[in-house]
Amino acid sequence: MKTYNYPPKAEWESLCKRAQIDTNRLNESVAIILDDVKRNKDEALYKYTQLLDNVILSNIQVSEEEINDGIALVSEELKNSIQLAQKNINIFHASQKIEEKEIETTQGVKCWRKSIAIEKVGLYIPGGSAPLFSTILMLGEPANIAGCKEIILCTPPSKDGTINPAILYTANLVGVTKIYKVGGAQAIAAMGYGTETIPQVYKIFGPGNQFVTKAKELIQQQGIAIDMPAGPSEVLVIADKTCNPSFVAADLLSQAEHGADSQVILLSDDKNIVTEVLEEVDKQLQELPRKEIASKALENSSAIVLDSIEKCIEFSNKYAPEHLIIASETAENYVSRIMNAGSVFLGNYSCESAGDYASGTNHTLPTYGYAKNYSGVSLDSFVKKVTFQKLSKTGIINIGNAIEVMAEAEGLQAHKNAVTIRLKTLQND
Amino acid sequence: MKTYNYPPKAEWESLCKRAQIDTNRLNESVAIILDDVKRNKDEALYKYTQLLDNVILSNIQVSEEEINDGIALVSEELKNSIQLAQKNINIFHASQKIEEKEIETTQGVKCWRKSIAIEKVGLYIPGGSAPLFSTILMLGEPANIAGCKEIILCTPPSKDGTINPAILYTANLVGVTKIYKVGGAQAIAAMGYGTETIPQVYKIFGPGNQFVTKAKELIQQQGIAIDMPAGPSEVLVIADKTCNPSFVAADLLSQAEHGADSQVILLSDDKNIVTEVLEEVDKQLQELPRKEIASKALENSSAIVLDSIEKCIEFSNKYAPEHLIIASETAENYVSRIMNAGSVFLGNYSCESAGDYASGTNHTLPTYGYAKNYSGVSLDSFVKKVTFQKLSKTGIINIGNAIEVMAEAEGLQAHKNAVTIRLKTLQND
Numbered sequence: 001m002k003t004y005n006y007p008p009k010a011e012w013e014s015l016c017k018r019a020q021i022d023t024n025r026l027n028e029s030v031a032i033i034l035d036d037v038k039r040n041k042d043e044a045l046y047k048y049t050q051l052l053d054n055v056i057l058s059n060i061q062v063s064e065e066e067i068n069d070g071i072a073l074v075s076e077e078l079k080n081s082i083q084l085a086q087k088n089i090n091i092f093h094a095s096q097k098i099e100e101k102e103i104e105t106t107q108g109v110k111c112w113r114k115s116i117a118i119e120k121v122g123l124y125i126p127g128g129s130a131p132l133f134s135t136i137l138m139l140g141e142p143a144n145i146a147g148c149k150e151i152i153l154c155t156p157p158s159k160d161g162t163i164n165p166a167i168l169y170t171a172n173l174v175g176v177t178k179i180y181k182v183g184g185a186q187a188i189a190a191m192g193y194g195t196e197t198i199p200q201v202y203k204i205f206g207p208g209n210q211f212v213t214k215a216k217e218l219i220q221q222q223g224i225a226i227d228m229p230a231g232p233s234e235v236l237v238i239a240d241k242t243c244n245p246s247f248v249a250a251d252l253l254s255q256a257e258h259g260a261d262s263q264v265i266l267l268s269d270d271k272n273i274v275t276e277v278l279e280e281v282d283k284q285l286q287e288l289p290r291k292e293i294a295s296k297a298l299e300n301s302s303a304i305v306l307d308s309i310e311k312c313i314e315f316s317n318k319y320a321p322e323h324l325i326i327a328s329e330t331a332e333n334y335v336s337r338i339m340n341a342g343s344v345f346l347g348n349y350s351c352e353s354a355g356d357y358a359s360g361t362n363h364t365l366p367t368y369g370y371a372k373n374y375s376g377v378s379l380d381s382f383v384k385k386v387t388f389q390k391l392s393k394t395g396i397i398n399i400g401n402a403i404e405v406m407a408e409a410e411g412l413q414a415h416k417n418a419v420t421i422r423l424k425t426l427q428n429d
Numbered sequence: 430m431k432t433y434n435y436p437p438k439a440e441w442e443s444l445c446k447r448a449q450i451d452t453n454r455l456n457e458s459v460a461i462i463l464d465d466v467k468r469n470k471d472e473a474l475y476k477y478t479q480l481l482d483n484v485i486l487s488n489i490q491v492s493e494e495e496i497n498d499g500i501a502l503v504s505e506e507l508k509n510s511i512q513l514a515q516k517n518i519n520i521f522h523a524s525q526k527i528e529e530k531e532i533e534t535t536q537g538v539k540c541w542r543k544s545i546a547i548e549k550v551g552l553y554i555p556g557g558s559a560p561l562f563s564t565i566l567m568l569g570e571p572a573n574i575a576g577c578k579e580i581i582l583c584t585p586p587s588k589d590g591t592i593n594p595a596i597l598y599t600a601n602l603v604g605v606t607k608i609y610k611v612g613g614a615q616a617i618a619a620m621g622y623g624t625e626t627i628p629q630v631y632k633i634f635g636p637g638n639q640f641v642t643k644a645k646e647l648i649q650q651q652g653i654a655i656d657m658p659a660g661p662s663e664v665l666v667i668a669d670k671t672c673n674p675s676f677v678a679a680d681l682l683s684q685a686e687h688g689a690d691s692q693v694i695l696l697s698d699d700k701n702i703v704t705e706v707l708e709e710v711d712k713q714l715q716e717l718p719r720k721e722i723a724s725k726a727l728e729n730s731s732a733i734v735l736d737s738i739e740k741c742i743e744f745s746n747k748y749a750p751e752h753l754i755i756a757s758e759t760a761e762n763y764v765s766r767i768m769n770a771g772s773v774f775l776g777n778y779s780c781e782s783a784g785d786y787a788s789g790t791n792h793t794l795p796t797y798g799y800a801k802n803y804s805g806v807s808l809d810s811f812v813k814k815v816t817f818q819k820l821s822k823t824g825i826i827n828i829g830n831a832i833e834v835m836a837e838a839e840g841l842q843a844h845k846n847a848v849t850i851r852l853k854t855l856q857n858d
Contacts, residue, residue: 010510028559076836081830081831081832081834081835082831082835084535085831087534087535087837088535088538088828091532091534092534095530095532096542096759098527103521103524103789105521106513106516106788107521109788109789111521111788111789114764116767116769118801119768119769130840130841131838131840132839133835133838134839135836136838164706168837202801202802203802223658223798223799223802224802225802229652246854247847247851247854250846250847250850250851251845251847253846253847254841254843254847256843257841257842257844258841276855284843289842290840290841290843292533317533331819332819335543335817338545338547342815342816343815343817344815344817344818345817345818346817346818346819347819348851349822349824349825349851351820351825351847351848352847353832353836353844354538354824354825354828354832354848355816355818356832356844357832357836357844358828358831358832359535359538359818359820359828360532360534360535360538360540360825361540361818364814366813369652370651370652371813371815372547372548373547373631373632374813375812375815376814376815378542380809380814381761383804384795384800384801384802385804385809386767386771386772386773386800387772387773387784387790387805387807388772388775388781389772389773389774389775389779389784389788390760390774390776391776391778391779391788392778393778395778395779395783396778399513399514399783399788401510402510402514402786402787403510403785403787404468406507406787407782407785407786409562409595410561411560412559412561412683412686412687412719413684413686413718413719414682414683414685414713414719415781415786416782417679417682417683417713417716417717418679418683418780418781418782419780419783420625421675421676421679422676422777422778425673425762428726
């Protein structure tokens with residue numbers, strides 16, 4: 001980690017820069033895969049699974065038997081842990097339901113909103129080194145609470161054609177309706193267009209590599225909604241002298257181990273704290289199985305000393321971190337100043353891991369500065385909020401003239417007529 | 430309008446089809462404009478304004494004096510009407526604020542969400558035949574309620590270099606911070622990248638022609654959020670024998686006059702109602718100043734008779750209309766069946782014009798079937814919902830073990846360590 005002591009504000013902009021990710025070169029190859037799946041459906045899926053995952057499948061859909069066999073392989077300890085996490089995620093996301101408040105904006109004019117589930121959603125869970133069953137909790141549980149009718153999941157098969165048991169267990173637990181052994185851009189295409197086996201969905205969620213990200217970006221332009229734009233994961237920790245430097249170091253490393261492209265930022269108003277934390281980082285790093293990945297991530301990372309915690313928050317608002325940890329006994333004092341962040345962890349015992357797994361908040365969050373303009377996944381992500389209105393005769397009488405005047409001024413006579421014809425009828429009543 | 434009597438379900442899919450819009454041919458020309466504005470900033474804006482709007486401007490920003498002069502030109506009647514609409518929009522959108530409910534998901538684990546305004550937003554208002562000041566109300570008022578600090582507005586100048594007075598009045602009323610005389614793709618580029626005069630914003634809202642739509646689509650891929658994907662406006666009316674056919678005809682025409690590419694759909698369980706409505710449409714159409722536009726729109730439109738109102742709702746859910754009017758005295762009975770719609774108007778006095786202007790609901794809504802996966806603009810569109818969490822010592826003790834087990838199972842040792850190190854410290858306390 002590079003250390004910067006009291007950098008002037010003019011330098012903040014460049015300190016906030018993320019690594020440039022140019023995925024334009026992927027445009028063409030991903031577009032070819034999308035188009036192939038659109039035309040050749042299942043056939044293309046079998047082909048790419050053989051080509052890219054080195055697996056010849058006899059069936060894309062995971063059978064009931066495979067699910068049951070998988071579930072039997074998961075330890076009771078892990079099942080209990082996943083259930084505890086599910087309970088908390090359920091409680092927090094269920095609390096996000098909006099009440100339908102009927103608002104009478106003018107006498108006789110009633111307006112309200114209703115949350116209606118997106119009928120069909122698709123979850124993508126990457127394969128690779130770690131089976132991300134926690135992400136299934138974060139996406140599947142709110143989809144279930146929202147009432148989505150079809151919740152499908154695509155994930156690439158292992159070399160032997162199986163799916164990790166913890167993934168099968170969690171998907172089954174949260175009510176995923178169907179699981180498919182498909183990964184990469186071809187999985188996004190399958191959910192976006194539909195195939196003989198995989199139903200088309202209206203919104204696609206979940207993380208993935210650059211091919212998956214590019215496929216989501218391209219499919220979004222074709223009318224399929226996606227959760228949010230993607231970028232490497234990141235944490236910004238603001239630590240004052242009341243922090244515990246070992247805890248802070250552990251938090252920085254838990255982010256750094258995600259991937260070589262992860263970024264961690266440490267801010268403090270205290271030089272000694274920075275020194276202590278960095279020493280701890282070095283020490284703890286040695287013990288990590290993913291040491292190499294974490295080391296690479298730390299190379300793109302910085303520790304910055306600023307005048308005050310207020311300045312640190314100001315910097316953080318400019319950076320707009322995915323995760324913001326305020327490692328201070330008085331963390332709550334700074335809440336009102338926070339403008340841009342995905343999820344905020346207050347105090348010395350609120351580690352990012354808690355939110356990653358089991359506290360109840362969602363871990364699908366805006367990265368790469370998108371916390372300036374995007375929210376993380378929540379119950380809102382799985383519903384449309386539809387407005388309703390009911391005008392009584394009194395209602396149209398009360399606001400009719402205003403509508404007529406405005407429609408006329410916009411040159412929209414037929415809009416005016418729709419009111420005039422009603423007002424005339426009421427006059428003749 | 431084409432009439433279909435009791436089409437079998439197999440035909441519904443094709444009856445729900447919108448006109449294909451292929452804007453790919455615009456990709457290149459719009460990308461050139463975006464790139465030019467990114468590089469040459471204000472200079473490019475002056476150039477395109479001269480080239481495309483035929484206006485040589487001395488200043489892009491509308492001055493205080495111009496705003497005041499404009500306001501003086503707006504009639505008291507129009508001012509009062511706009512204020513009435515503003516009041517209703519304010520009441521309805523202010524009611525959408527979320528309460529910050531602190532949820533204790535497990536003892537010692539507190540989670541909550543906070544709505545934080547997107548700091549900088551840009552509104553685009555098209556020029557052309559009609560000055561869409563109503564859209565300024567729909568975008569500016571919720572931006573103001575949300576607490577956005579910078580609310581800028583771009584709109585193309587008239588041939589004489591001025592902006593319509595009603596636009597200036599409304600923008601000033603809802604607290605738009607700055608108004609710029611720029612239109613088209615170049616306006617979207619200016620707000621997306623920032624120029625010497627126009628500040629960069631984080632989210633861009635508003636309707637526009639195909640160039641504007643394409644520019645929003647391209648700028649979204651560069652990390653700037655947009656309100657939603659765009660398509661031609663549309664209404665679907667479900668009318669039973671308790672409707673007033675003249676009202677229904679007026680509503681269909683108020684949609685049809687929007688543009689030649691608008692689509693209107695009439696559904697009924699009663700053949701005679703369809704006949705009566707269509708006769709009324711013909712009659713009322715003759716009187717319209719925008720008769721030609723409306724006639725074209727009606728050519729792409731259909732009237733469909735189905736077995737029952739339930740079937741009509743089922744069809745509507747498949748179509749997913751931007752506006753859904755249920756022209757029936759018992760409209761409220763059908764609410765629970767509605768799955769996909771942007772905004773719903775219940776009963777014979779809830780005309781679409783009411784929601785377009787003054788009832789309080791938003792008129793920026795998902796078109797083109799996007800009501801299946803997108804919500805209309807609301808207060809939510811101008812905020813990020815940031816999650817916060819605070820774990821006490823008890824909290825981490827209660828959920829720590831579950832996190833450790835899950836992190837280990839995902840192969841993320843450093844995630845586990847962040848908990849272990851805290852639990853150990855607490856044991857030694």
